Amino acid sequence: MPDLRAVESNALSQTNFSTLDWIIVAGYLAVSVVIGLMVRRYASSMKNYITAGRGLGTWLGIATMTGTELGLVTVMYSAEKGYKGGFAAFHIAILAGAVTLLVGLTGFIVASLRREKVLTIPEFYEKRFGRRTRILGGIVLAFGGILNMGLFLKVGSEFIVGVTGMSADSAALQWVMTTLLALVLFYTVLGGMISVVITDYIQFVVLSFGLLLTVLIAIFTLGWDHIFATVQDRLGPSGFDPLASGGQFGVEYVSWMALLGLVGCAIWPTAVARALAMESPQAVKRQYIWSSISFTIRFLLPYVLGICAFVYVATEAADLQNLFPVNAEEMSDPSKGSKVRYAMPIFLGKILPIGILGLISAAMIAAFMSTHDSYLLTWSSVLTQDVVAPLRRQELSNRARIWLTRAFIILIGIFLWLWGVIYPVGEDLWDYMAITGAIYFTGAIPVLIGGLYWKRASSTGAFWSLVVGTSAVLGLAPLRKIVGGFILRLIDHAPALATEKGYDEAALAMLTGERVGLFCIAMTMIVFVVGSLLFPDREPTAAISEES
Numbered sequence: 001m002p003d004l005r006a007v008e009s010n011a012l013s014q015t016n017f018s019t020l021d022w023i024i025v026a027g028y029l030a031v032s033v034v035i036g037l038m039v040r041r042y043a044s045s046m047k048n049y050i051t052a053g054r055g056l057g058t059w060l061g062i063a064t065m066t067g068t069e070l071g072l073v074t075v076m077y078s079a080e081k082g083y084k085g086g087f088a089a090f091h092i093a094i095l096a097g098a099v100t101l102l103v104g105l106t107g108f109i110v111a112s113l114r115r116e117k118v119l120t121i122p123e124f125y126e127k128r129f130g131r132r133t134r135i136l137g138g139i140v141l142a143f144g145g146i147l148n149m150g151l152f153l154k155v156g157s158e159f160i161v162g163v164t165g166m167s168a169d170s171a172a173l174q175w176v177m178t179t180l181l182a183l184v185l186f187y188t189v190l191g192g193m194i195s196v197v198i199t200d201y202i203q204f205v206v207l208s209f210g211l212l213l214t215v216l217i218a219i220f221t222l223g224w225d226h227i228f229a230t231v232q233d234r235l236g237p238s239g240f241d242p243l244a245s246g247g248q249f250g251v252e253y254v255s256w257m258a259l260l261g262l263v264g265c266a267i268w269p270t271a272v273a274r275a276l277a278m279e280s281p282q283a284v285k286r287q288y289i290w291s292s293i294s295f296t297i298r299f300l301l302p303y304v305l306g307i308c309a310f311v312y313v314a315t316e317a318a319d320l321q322n323l324f325p326v327n328a329e330e331m332s333d334p335s336k337g338s339k340v341r342y343a344m345p346i347f348l349g350k351i352l353p354i355g356i357l358g359l360i361s362a363a364m365i366a367a368f369m370s371t372h373d374s375y376l377l378t379w380s381s382v383l384t385q386d387v388v389a390p391l392r393r394q395e396l397s398n399r400a401r402i403w404l405t406r407a408f409i410i411l412i413g414i415f416l417w418l419w420g421v422i423y424p425v426g427e428d429l430w431d432y433m434a435i436t437g438a439i440y441f442t443g444a445i446p447v448l449i450g451g452l453y454w455k456r457a458s459s460t461g462a463f464w465s466l467v468v469g470t471s472a473v474l475g476l477a478p479l480r481k482i483v484g485g486f487i488l489r490l491i492d493h494a495p496a497l498a499t500e501k502g503y504d505e506a507a508l509a510m511l512t513g514e515r516v517g518l519f520c521i522a523m524t525m526i527v528f529v530v531g532s533l534l535f536p537d538r539e540p541t542a543a544i545s546e547e548s
Helices: 004-013 021-040 048-055 058-069 072-106 110-115 121-129 130-147 152-164 172-222 223-241 251-267 269-276 281-316 340-351 358-391 399-423 428-451 459-475 479-488 492-500 501-508 515-535
Strands: none
Touching: 021 340, 021 358, 048 223, 072 152, 072 223, 072 251, 072 269, 072 281, 072 340, 072 358, 072 428, 110 269, 110 281, 110 428, 110 501, 121 152, 121 358, 121 428, 121 459, 121 479, 130 358, 130 399, 130 459, 152 172, 152 358, 152 399, 152 428, 172 281, 172 340, 172 358, 172 399, 172 479, 251 281, 251 428, 251 515, 269 358, 340 358, 358 399, 428 459, 428 515, 459 479, 459 501, 479 515
């Protein structure tokens, strides 16, 4: 019998990636390094370093926000959802776009924050609720945010390994992770937000054309009729209806996605950072109205790539069918479902011609960098501005703040490398990101909304809301197995459930990530309201929105 590992390795290594493609990718990376060197002299103050001097106009703001939010990790986790959920995954994109449009029309949260001229969200916490809340908010934000991007580096490297045909079982993944991390750290540390904005604009242009071209080639290669027929045949109604029984989603999941639509545009710090860097609150509204289109497309196009990868594997790649699931029943098989992230890049490596493959890979690496630079800068500046600086008795100079932020960028980068190597991914990438983000946003939602729009919101309610919100960490798969297993033991029929489904599977099915997230949201809202009513501030601060 042939060696199964050798068969798998041969199937994965069959790609069109050539020397010309490597040259194209290397040329793009060189341009990014040059940009970092050129803009270094403009990052002379903390304001310029983390907000680009608040000089972003509407169109540049749209481009840089889209460049940040449409990262390679977005393409990868969206393709994974498209592969597993089919066209039913489109509901996530539609909800994200609709909520972003609503925020743009109303200016909900983001316009009021821009009027306050704060540099970070925790800085608003201090203006409204005091320094103690700011420091705690900064710690929680940084903790959740850094965990949230903990797999970005690994997943971006998985794309390169898959599309180029490298061996996933060798040290190639770690070498790619190291190279990409060094590149991103280099120009982010040097140029700060100025470097980020300039590279994001270039990456927005490159990625927009590259991603659209890739989708058109994928559809042309397979054919729309063939794509729809295969999804219908292999996934059934659950491939089109997110509420269909037995599918990947359901009512709880759709509700969770609607909430994440608000979080992604109005609560999440990397998106809010663009609002705070805009030239005026009116420009913020225009930015969000137009960005609602790009926020929808950033999900839809990768979903299509994931669906196309599923159709290709299921109908045209017999050598890959032992590696990846090809019907609804196999999606929950750990031996196949956990490998789905490699399906899309392998699919592209097999269908894209030489030269085009290099251009598309450069576009995807552009997406990788446009997310990493912004996230690294956001979390490091929060640690500097909202944790270290408020704890010091002496004022930190601009020079000290910039160097401290740069040091945090490097430390976070090292953590990303280590976390990517050691964390056992037990859930879809998108679900991992939703739960780690919830560590921050479950507490931030009541604090921001209450602080902006409710006179009686108090510092006690805000403080404990942030504390309770950190319990969302229990939604991570390894912790859900432990907590879910404990709950199973309290149920009379736990042994039967564990025998029927497997103990870990039964625990995860009962305690889903979206269930944990929705429960934590409800708890933080209750804690915030009750804490504010029972423990009002002695000198209440007027709601910010009424002062504006």
